[in-house]
Amino acid sequence: MSTMMMPVMHRGALTRRDKTRVSLFAKTKGKDLRGAEIDEALELCELFQANPFTNDIYFFVFDADKSTRRVVPVMSIGQYRKTAARSGTYRPSDKGPEFTYDLALKGPTNPRGIVDCKVTVWQFSHNEWHPVAGYVRWEERAPIKQIWRNNQPSGEYQLDPKKQNWATMPETMLAKCAEADALRKGWP
Numbered sequence: 559m560s561t562m563m564m565p566v567m568h569r570g571a572l573t574r575r576d577k578t579r580v581s582l583f584a585k586t587k588g589k590d591l592r593g594a595e596i597d598e599a600l601e602l603c604e605l606f607q608a609n610p611f612t613n614d615i616y617f618f619v620f621d622a623d624k625s626t627r628r629v630v631p632v633m634s635i636g637q638y639r640k641t642a643a644r645s646g647t648y649r650p651s652d653k654g655p656e657f658t659y660d661l662a663l664k665g666p667t668n669p670r671g672i673v674d675c676k677v678t679v680w681q682f683s684h685n686e687w688h689p690v691a692g693y694v695r696w697e698e699r700a701p702i703k704q705i706w707r708n709n710q711p712s713g714e715y716q717l718d719p720k721k722q723n724w725a726t727m728p729e730t731m732l733a734k735c736a737e738a739d740a741l742r743k744g745w746p
Contacts, residue, residue: 572603572610583610590619595629602631606641614640635734638741642679645745649680649687655733663696666716670728672696677736681744692740699735700724 572579580600584591587610588599599610599617608614614637618630642648656676664671674695680687701718704711717724724731 570609571607572600574600574604579611587611588617590622591617591629595619598629599631606633606637607644608633608637612636633738635738638738638745642681642741642745647682648745649682651678651680653678655729655736657729657732666714667700667702668696668728669717669725672728672732675729675732675736677733677740679737679740679744690740690744692736692738692743694732694736694739696728696732699732700728 572583574580580596583599584596588596591599595617602608603610603615606615610616613634615634616632618632619627620630621627639648639650658673658675659671660673661671663673674693676691676693678689678691681690682688701721701724702715703718705714705716706712
């Protein structure tokens with residue numbers, strides 16, 4: 559019989575009871591949070607059974623040094639999927655996302671000319687599977703920013719350069735938004 563000790567793997571939600579992981583969270587994933595913001599983050603992790611170390615949830619701080627400072631929690635697509643899967647009534651689609659394109663829209667704010675995206679997932683209810691569709695439009699979800707020159711708006715627009723994935727893999731980003739929309743509808 560082996561006497562070797564195996565490390566404990568923490569895969570579950572971040573909770574207040576695990577002081578070691580809370581301390582690690584405050585130094586790493588939650589390093590930009592202050593006081594009550596950490597308490598709020600822990601509350602959300604417990605409520606949604608989310609683990610920030612596996613990127614289930616992110617906490618973005620805006621206007622960090624201003625009186626308008628705010629923390630915005632963002633659930634990952636993986637967390638939405640986990641929430642639906644825990645219900646026992648979720649099935650992902652066997653088909654890819656459906657896109658509509660208009661090449662006339664192709665430009666600095668829309669690299670592929672995407673109009674919209676629809677993603678369908680399935681929910682088991684009343685003894686059968688039912689489709690739950692999520693639908694999003696490019697213009698409503700893409701991070702489009704106005705270009706400023708000499709401290710004035712230029713009237714020109716571009717994709718936010720801080721969010722490169724929208725420029726390099728726009729279909730993936732919009733499809734995640736559509737899928738999250740479907741998952742929020744089916745498993746609110």
